[in-house]
Amino acid sequence: MCGIAGLIHRGKSSKVGHELQGMLQALKHRGEDSTGYALYGDTDGKNFIMRFKVGENVGEGSTSVAEDVSVYDERKKIVDSYLSEMGAKIVKEERTLPYSLRYEIEYDKKDLLEFSQKIESIPGVEILSMGKSLEVIKDLGNAKMVCDRYNLDKLVGTHAIGHARMATESGVDIKSAHPFWGYPFSDVSVVHNGQLTNYWNNRRALENKGMRFMSECDSELIAVYIAQKMREGASLEEGMKESLLGLDGVFTYFVATKDSLGMAKDTMAAKPLVLYESDDLVAMGSEEIAIRSILPQEIDTYDPFDGEVKVWQI
Amino acid sequence: MANLKNVTKKTKAQAMGMHTEVLTGRTQQKFFNPDEAENFYYFGTYDVDFNKRTDLDVKDMTAAEANKEIDNLMSQGYGTIVIKNPQGKHSIGVGILNKLNLIFEGSLGYFGIGSCDGPTVRINGRVGWSCAENLMAGKVVIEKNAGSCFGAAIRGGDLICKGSVGARTGIDMKGGTIIIGGDAGAFTGFMMQRGRIIILGDVGINLGDSMYDGTIFVGGEIGSYGSDAVDAELTKSDQDWLKRKLKVAEIGDNFDVSKMKKIVAGKKLWNYDNLEPTEKKGAI
Numbered sequence: 001m002c003g004i005a006g007l008i009h010r011g012k013s014s015k016v017g018h019e020l021q022g023m024l025q026a027l028k029h030r031g032e033d034s035t036g037y038a039l040y041g042d043t044d045g046k047n048f049i050m051r052f053k054v055g056e057n058v059g060e061g062s063t064s065v066a067e068d069v070s071v072y073d074e075r076k077k078i079v080d081s082y083l084s085e086m087g088a089k090i091v092k093e094e095r096t097l098p099y100s101l102r103y104e105i106e107y108d109k110k111d112l113l114e115f116s117q118k119i120e121s122i123p124g125v126e127i128l129s130m131g132k133s134l135e136v137i138k139d140l141g142n143a144k145m146v147c148d149r150y151n152l153d154k155l156v157g158t159h160a161i162g163h164a165r166m167a168t169e170s171g172v173d174i175k176s177a178h179p180f181w182g183y184p185f186s187d188v189s190v191v192h193n194g195q196l197t198n199y200w201n202n203r204r205a206l207e208n209k210g211m212r213f214m215s216e217c218d219s220e221l222i223a224v225y226i227a228q229k230m231r232e233g234a235s236l237e238e239g240m241k242e243s244l245l246g247l248d249g250v251f252t253y254f255v256a257t258k259d260s261l262g263m264a265k266d267t268m269a270a271k272p273l274v275l276y277e278s279d280d281l282v283a284m285g286s287e288e289i290a291i292r293s294i295l296p297q298e299i300d301t302y303d304p305f306d307g308e309v310k311v312w313q314i
Numbered sequence: 315m316a317n318l319k320n321v322t323k324k325t326k327a328q329a330m331g332m333h334t335e336v337l338t339g340r341t342q343q344k345f346f347n348p349d350e351a352e353n354f355y356y357f358g359t360y361d362v363d364f365n366k367r368t369d370l371d372v373k374d375m376t377a378a379e380a381n382k383e384i385d386n387l388m389s390q391g392y393g394t395i396v397i398k399n400p401q402g403k404h405s406i407g408v409g410i411l412n413k414l415n416l417i418f419e420g421s422l423g424y425f426g427i428g429s430c431d432g433p434t435v436r437i438n439g440r441v442g443w444s445c446a447e448n449l450m451a452g453k454v455v456i457e458k459n460a461g462s463c464f465g466a467a468i469r470g471g472d473l474i475c476k477g478s479v480g481a482r483t484g485i486d487m488k489g490g491t492i493i494i495g496g497d498a499g500a501f502t503g504f505m506m507q508r509g510r511i512i513i514l515g516d517v518g519i520n521l522g523d524s525m526y527d528g529t530i531f532v533g534g535e536i537g538s539y540g541s542d543a544v545d546a547e548l549t550k551s552d553q554d555w556l557k558r559k560l561k562v563a564e565i566g567d568n569f570d571v572s573k574m575k576k577i578v579a580g581k582k583l584w585n586y587d588n589l590e591p592t593e594k595k596g597a598i
Binding site for chain 1: 404458480
């Protein structure tokens with residue numbers, strides 16, 4: 001089933017980590033195999049923030065194979081040496097969990113393709129997000145568990161999207177959890193509710209164009225598809241509109257960039273979405289109770305129609 | 315109540331040998347007896363007084379607790395119940411099988427007012443997916459927007475949304491009337507079998523797709539017609555009925571019904587046979 005939620009504050013910042021936690025926790029009955037956050041925090045915009053994992057969470061019903069922590073340490077060392085080779089300087093380093101790390105990096109090149117390919121050439125290493133504002137945090141368990149584990153409650157920012165997952169077509173692990181980073185684009189993330197039926201056809205075509213897939217989760221296709229369209233010169237909104245024809249199946253998905261948030265709904269309108277829109281806030285989720293968790297007062301909401309694409313700026 | 319267990323007269327179905335199984339435990343075999351019709355009533359129904367009114371704040375209640383409390387209030391004879399702070403909760407106000415004046419001060423989530431038979435419900439807010447699913451009789455008025463599958467499989471009653479609705483409105487409906495003040499999404503009237511849908515605004519793609527029967531009236535633009543949905547002539551009696559319905563629904567003041575489009579089933583997809591179920595059983 002899965003649940004998705006997103007919000008964007010226009011003209012101000014807020015505790016988006018706390019707000020999104022409330023929205024996703026309200027949707028936990030739609031799936032709590034894993035929960036993911038894509039948070040766009042307030043930063044000075046100088047350094048890149050790289051969230052990456054050097055292993056999997058092997059507890060809490062995970063389908064991953066257990067590895068010794070020493071393996072994680074070894075992988076981290078190789079990451080550090082590769083960063084040094086590429087001229088990237090680690091400004092700040094946090095290791096929240098043995099397998100999950102957050103680096104602030106000074107790196108002056110704009111093309112992240114080569115950078116990402118180099119880092120992810122290390123077996124077992126995956127970049128969860130790379131950007132100057134975006135931080136993707138995903139792990140097994142419900143929204144509150146993940147929020148508490150990574151201390152996301154206090155993160156201040158402008159917008160965020162998140163996903164509560166009921167694993168269906170792929171494993172219970174972090175690599176299959178949402179959100180997906182729009183590799184190799186800085187600050188692009190995607191969450192999705194639904195099923196894509198032309199996954200393999202699209203995946204083969206995109207891999208032939210040099211795009212990378214890290215999981216077998218059909219939702220990852222959306223992130224890669226949009227990223228490829230943007231690589232070809234399309235705007236976010238144009239890429240999303242093209243996806244309505246290029247992607248087959250039932251879906252509602254959100255895409256976020258450094259300064260915008262978008263939603264798209266397939267032409268069958270088979271997946272739910274409720275939307276609240278005001279001058280200073282847009283909040284949306286698979287169910288109205290997600291929105292109610294941050295706006296308990298009486299508000300006007302609506303369901304976007306089939307084939308609808310909307311994009312909002314901060 | 316009628317003691318249905320002791321009715322000795324065999325129904326036609328029993329006489330035809332269709333119900334020979336021995337039921338045990340809590341399951342009971344009950345058949346409607348016209349002689350007992352005067353005394354017949356559903357289980358879990360109450361005589362209520364519309365002038366007896368109370369408020370119920372469901373803010374800190376689960377859906378099950380809220381529904382149980384509504385049932386409890388009806389059992390005490392309350393005929394008008396105002397629900398405060400529903401806050402988008404799912405499955406509230408379901409399974410009400412008697413006359414009741416139920417007012418929601420706020421919005422409902424999914425599956426609100428499901429499987430009801432008789433109440434008059436006003437929702438001063440919005441409703442999520444599958445509102446009033448399987449409605450048998452009564453009237454449900456939504457002051458704002460509604461989600462997808464609005465009025466799915468209703469058998470009767472009036473379902474009115476003053477705002478816009480999502481996709482698949484009236485899917486599989488078998489009777490009753492659905493009235494939409496705004497726009498409606500894709501697949502409106504999908505596989506409907508009977509009943510009427512009135513949309514004053516625009517509708518999305520695949521209107522009336524695979525409809526068996528029933529009628530759809532549209533005031534605005536149509537995205538596209540679904541399989542076997544065709545235009546029909548809007549008659550004078552159609553217009554009179556539309557005016558009457560809109561007036562009763564308190565919606566679309568001065569709306570020019572003469573310009574509405576009427577859509578019915580082309581019946582080219584029909585694959586019905588004329589066999590009754592019992593005859594079919596014999597044929598198999």
